[in-house]
Amino acid sequence: MKDHILESRKFVIGGIALIIVVTYIIRLAFLQLMSEDYKTYADSNAFLNKVLYPSRGGIYDRNGTLLVYNQPAYDIMVVMREVSGLDTLDLCRTLGMTKEEFDNRMSVIKDRNKNPGYSTYTQQLFLGQIPAEEFSVFQEKLFRFRGFYVRERAIRRYRYSHAAHVLGDVAEVSPADIESDEYYQSGDYIGKQGVERSYEKYLRGEKGVEVLLRDARGRIQGHYKNGEKDRRPVPGKDVTLSIDLELQKLGERLMEGKKGSIVAIEPKTGEVLCMVSAPTYDPRLMEGKQRGKMMARMGRDPLKPMINRAVLGTYPPGSTFKTSQALTFLQEGIITASTAYPCSHGFRFGRLKVGCHGHAAPLPLQPAIATSCNGYFCWGLYYMFGNRKKYPSVQDAMTRWKDYMVSMGFGYKLGIDLPSEARGMIPNAQYYDKAYRGSWSGLTVVSISIGQGEVLLTPLQIANLGATIANRGYYITPHVVKHVEGAQLADSLLEKHKTMVDSKYYEYIVGGMRKAVTGGTCRAADNSMYEVCGKTGTAQNPHGKDHSAFMGFAPMNDPKIAIAVYVENGGWGANYGVPLGALMMEQYINGGLSPESERKAEEFQHKHVSYGLSSEVRPVLVNKNREEKKTATDDSSDSE
Amino acid sequence: MQSEGRKGVVRSLDWWTVGLYLILVTWGWFSVCGASYDFSNPDVFSLDCNSGKQLLWVGTSVCLACVLLLIEKRFFDSTSYYIYIVMIGVLLVTIVIAPETKGSRSWLPIGSFMKIQPAEFAKFAVALAIGKYMDRYGFNIHNLKDFARVVGLVLLPMVLIVCQKETGTALVYLAFFLVLYREGMTGAFLFSAFAAVVYFVVGLRFCDDFISDMPVSIGEFTVLLLAMLFTIGMTFVFCRNALAVKIMFFGGVGVTLVAYLFSAYVIPFNVCYVMLAVNVAIILYLIGLAVYTRLYTYLLITLFAIASTSFFYMCHSMFDALDDHQRVRIEVLLGMKEDIRGAGYNVNQAKIAIGSGGFEGKGFLNGTQTKLKYVPEQDTDFIFCTVGEEEGFIGSSAVLLVYLLFIWRLIFVAERQPDTLGRVYGYSVASIFLFHLFVNVGMVLGLTPVIGIPLPFFSYGGSSLWGFTILLFVFLRMDAERNLKKR
Known part of the structure; x- marks a missing residue:
């Protein structure tokens, strides 16, 4: 019955058991006796690394006015085993939460999956970011809520209702943020938009840590090695913007009830003096806990106040673009300053017609700029694209043309120090080859010469064109930050970009733009105090009435400010563009408005453009009446 | 006759195994105390905490063991197929009516507060059934038909348990191949x-x-x-x-x-x-x-x-x-990927807990890792962490050695069975314990994949403790009759 060969297999099975147990004991020896690593890891678990948060850097305007600062806020902590005789309803009422929210929060705290390291002996975060005014109510009653404690934490505050798009905001880090930068831990705050985002690394500072010992019950036993391993937090760096608060304030006032943008640049330095995007919102509404709600509300708004139109809106530049065309034609030798082209209420060629308003004809270059003659620039482009001696094919001419445009900062991102920027649109030969299946000519695309057709620029690019002309042929990368405490600006922001056009040709354009102010389309901008140069733009678009645009700079021979104004569906360039531009320049150069200009500003502030939406462009989110009497105790609860 | 048989049972019962069983169960209970101890509720005997409940399970298990020792081998010999069929039926029913808990449908609610996991008891039925089948006259493992039938008896419950989404428990049935090897299946x-x-x-x-x-x-x-x-x-x-x-x-x-x-x-x-x-x-x-x-x-x-x-x-x-998460698990296990937060979290925390125990451990109830609940499932599948942290290298090696003795003893006892039924059943018991030990401790030590099966007698839970007790004591009763039969 017994098979002895098979019986010997008991040794195989017993041997397997022996091998397993011996292997495991060896492994145990490795884990428990040989390696200190796991003890260290265990330490990091049993130690409580208490994070000390640095204060975030402040943000100032170019004249040193504080715009953004931190204010103490409070986290409410709870030690579960000390909670007794809690009047839940009273607590909920004091903190403005519902019973469900309370129960929900409590169960999350107790859930070890969501809150590993939970102990009934230690403080657990119950509610975060309570602003001072809400907190004071709670503090009065704190003695009644046994087991509840308070931890200080800063909250981001905005002193003014202005420059929301440039400043941006902060919010809790997303999982993606944590993934991409190991500095962040869940619960940390990070800049989400604007300068808060692009200068996050400077603003945030460096977190510190306190290493505390815990026993098996989770109770704090004191500092590890008497605080040898503790690290003080390093406060964030202050950032000074190139924005002029007063100019920004005026710009936002003038753009009330309109869609569009005003961008002003100091030509010599590339510093952005103001960046208005309308409609805007009050950054104070994004403070603390309200941010989520506001984001959702603004996301639903058909006017899209969240979008920074100055860098993300792409528009047909209209006649402001003609200056760039004249420069190109001059440099390429297509025209000279005295070349005159006919214009009989527009450009006519066979059945093709580009309309123009009535003026004397034929005109040479400078008067053509001053009166914004469409015919002149259409002929220029026609002759350039048709010049087979210079360019073997229309594609070559197009490529040459495109290179000029790119050298002036169009078609690509300018590289401003904000988190996002649109590149606009400058068509190239391949684009038209595809669109017209290879059969096209200068005539087909003639409307690009007057800033229509496929050409799209951001208001920033238009302002930058103004700065380039003011500088007679170069621009510095536009940037909104003037200075960072204890650091240099990135080299790319100080880089000088020369265009492909010689500076002597710029003088003709400057002259033409001066003529436009003294006796052309921009007469409303003329004044006796300083010489203004300007160019209007009236851009046709598929969304209704023409867009009203203005591009200019002043003073002519020592430019301090270059500006672009763009009002969606504002009609003629002279309707909004010119007067708004003139007011802005006056404000910056004179440091204020004359009484007459003030009256004018008042008038334009209340002159609204209708966008056919049931809700007129209303400053729902901008509350201009709450002017800046702000102090640290100011709150934002009366926003509506 | 009856009374003499009973006296015979007490005399010829394998007290070695019973002793090892009691050592393991007691040790297990202390570990559950350590793992589930809550300082705010220091009464380990309270039925509100797992240690109190576990004590209840231990008590009932000992009673159960006594009752099982009264049931003659004859009973199991004659009813083994019926037990098997009933077990298969229960497994089938479980798939249909069990509510989904933690992604599996293997827990059958009994009354309002008790739940049992039939899969834990099915091992016993399978061990009996294959023992009975292989005890049949003329059974030859080299005969393809016979071999296929035995394998079928093992695979059927395995498939049903996989259907309950308890792949880990199903894998335990692979232990039966070790039994087949002993019975002549080619190595x-x-x-x-x-x-x-x-x-x-x-x-x-x-x-x-x-x-x-x-x-x-x-x-x-x-x-x-x-x-x-x-x-x-x-x-x-x-x-x-x-x-x-x-x-x-x-x-x-x-x-x-x-x-x-x-x-x-x-x-x-x-x-x-x-x-x-x-x-x-x-x-x-x-x-x-x-x-x-x-x-x-x-x-x-x-x-x-x-x-x-x-x-x-x-x-x-x-x-x-493979699916992404499965691939990640394998990669983490093979050390190809560091994944401290995701798939590797449990294992990593387990290793930390054990590693921090050092040579002699931190002492009973003093483990910071397990007390502060860094280790998930620490009183069930990851119970060995508590042993490692609080009792150190000495304690955890001792547990492994006691297990080795226990399994060796079972093999020894299985070999002295007079018939195939007893031997096959005995080897099944030994193999199942060995497999659980291999996978569970290996998983905690980061050597085998994370498969959620309990460590017998240590992991908290009534179903598993009862299941293992039944498995073991049916065998001990069979063994106690080895001399009776000869007479």
């Missing part, structure tokens, strides 16, 4: 399974590592070399054809060595192509031998060689076809 099966695991681990782990200065994947090279050596080894063991072995060994190893040296010192090239050719040559040679000698064995070895050679490549395509 080649076990060896093939072992080889497959080795290929899989080595192949995947070192697939993207290269021998220095050579375009040769270490994984691929090693797997092909092992396939060659294993094949030659099997020829040596099963066919005893010294000449063929010599030809294959010196030819294969020789060519490989030449190719390797050529690649290392002359022109680097991928040696694996040569290895592949060598393996194909060996396969062809074996086919030749099979045809020439008309020996069936050569054909089987050829099959093994083909499977081995192609395994590496199949593994890769299969591995790529």
Whole structure:
């Protein structure tokens, strides 16, 4: 019955058991006796690394006015085993939460999956970011809520209702943020938009840590090695913007009830003096806990106040673009300053017609700029694209043309120090080859010469064109930050970009733009105090009435400010563009408005453009009446 | 007669096993105390905490053990198939009516507060059924039909348990193949399974590592070399054809060595192509031998060689076809990926807890890792962490050694059974305990994949403790009758 060969297999099975147990004991020896690593890891678990948060850097305007600062806020902590005789309803009422929210929060705290390291002996975060005014109510009653404690934490505050798009905001880090930068831990705050985002690394500072010992019950036993391993937090760096608060304030006032943008640049330095995007919102509404709600509300708004139109809106530049065309034609030798082209209420060629308003004809270059003659620039482009001696094919001419445009900062991102920027649109030969299946000519695309057709620029690019002309042929990368405490600006922001056009040709354009102010389309901008140069733009678009645009700079021979104004569906360039531009320049150069200009500003502030939406462009989110009497105790609860 | 039988049982009961059982259960209870202890509720006997409940389970288990010792072997002998059928029925019902808990449908609610997991009891039924079947007159494991039926008896509950989404518990049934091995199944099966695991681990782990200065994947090279050596080894063991072995060994190893040296010192090239050719040559040679000698064995070895050679490549395509999370688990286990927050979290925390225990541990109830609940499932599947942290190297090795003694004792007792039923059942018990120990402790130590099965007598839970008690004490009663039968 017994098979002895098979019986010997008991040794195989017993041997397997022996091998397993011996292997495991060896492994145990490795884990428990040989390696200190796991003890260290265990330490990091049993130690409580208490994070000390640095204060975030402040943000100032170019004249040193504080715009953004931190204010103490409070986290409410709870030690579960000390909670007794809690009047839940009273607590909920004091903190403005519902019973469900309370129960929900409590169960999350107790859930070890969501809150590993939970102990009934230690403080657990119950509610975060309570602003001072809400907190004071709670503090009065704190003695009644046994087991509840308070931890200080800063909250981001905005002193003014202005420059929301440039400043941006902060919010809790997303999982993606944590993934991409190991500095962040869940619960940390990070800049989400604007300068808060692009200068996050400077603003945030460096977190510190306190290493505390815990026993098996989770109770704090004191500092590890008497605080040898503790690290003080390093406060964030202050950032000074190139924005002029007063100019920004005026710009936002003038753009009330309109869609569009005003961008002003100091030509010599590339510093952005103001960046208005309308409609805007009050950054104070994004403070603390309200941010989520506001984001959702603004996301639903058909006017899209969240979008920074100055860098993300792409528009047909209209006649402001003609200056760039004249420069190109001059440099390429297509025209000279005295070349005159006919214009009989527009450009006519066979059945093709580009309309123009009535003026004397034929005109040479400078008067053509001053009166914004469409015919002149259409002929220029026609002759350039048709010049087979210079360019073997229309594609070559197009490529040459495109290179000029790119050298002036169009078609690509300018590289401003904000988190996002649109590149606009400058068509190239391949684009038209595809669109017209290879059969096209200068005539087909003639409307690009007057800033229509496929050409799209951001208001920033238009302002930058103004700065380039003011500088007679170069621009510095536009940037909104003037200075960072204890650091240099990135080299790319100080880089000088020369265009492909010689500076002597710029003088003709400057002259033409001066003529436009003294006796052309921009007469409303003329004044006796300083010489203004300007160019209007009236851009046709598929969304209704023409867009009203203005591009200019002043003073002519020592430019301090270059500006672009763009009002969606504002009609003629002279309707909004010119007067708004003139007011802005006056404000910056004179440091204020004359009484007459003030009256004018008042008038334009209340002159609204209708966008056919049931809700007129209303400053729902901008509350201009709450002017800046702000102090640290100011709150934002009366926003509506 | 009856009373004499009972006295006989007490006298001939294997007290060694009972003693080891009591040691393990007691030790287990203290570990559950450690793992589930809450300082705010220091009463370990309170039924509100797991340690109190576990004490209840231990008490009922001991009663259950006493009752089981009263049931004669005859009863199980005659009802084993019925028990099996009833168990299969319960498993089926469970799939349908069990509510989903933590992603599986294996818990059957009884009353309002109790839940049992039928899969824990089904092992006992299967062990009985295969014992009974193999005890049948004329049973021959080498008979394909008999063998297939036994395997079928094991696979059926396995499939049902997989349907309950308890893959881990289903895997325990693989332990029965160890029993079949004892009963005469060729060791080649076990060896093939072992080889497959080795290929899989080595192949995947070192697939993207290269021998220095050579375009040769270490994984691929090693797997092909092992396939060659294993094949030659099997020829040596099963066919005893010294000449063929010599030809294959010196030819294969020789060519490989030449190719390797050529690649290392002359022109680097991928040696694996040569290895592949060598393996194909060996396969062809074996086919030749099979045809020439008309020996069936050569054909089987050829099959093994083909499977081995192609395994590496199949593994890769299969591995790529796996779901992301499964792939990540395997990669984390093989140390190819660090994933502290995700799949590797449990294992990493477990290793930290054990590692921090050091030589003598932090002392009963003093483990910070387990007390502060860094280790998930710490009183069930990861109970061994508590032992490691609080009792250190001494305590945890002692637990493993007690287990080793226990399993050895079970093998010894199984071998002294007078009939096949007793022996097969005994080996089943030993194998199941061994498998649980292997997977559970291996998982906690980061050596085997994370498969949620309990550590017998230690993990908290009534179903598992009852299940193991039933399994063990039915066997002890059978053993106690070994002398009665002779009389």
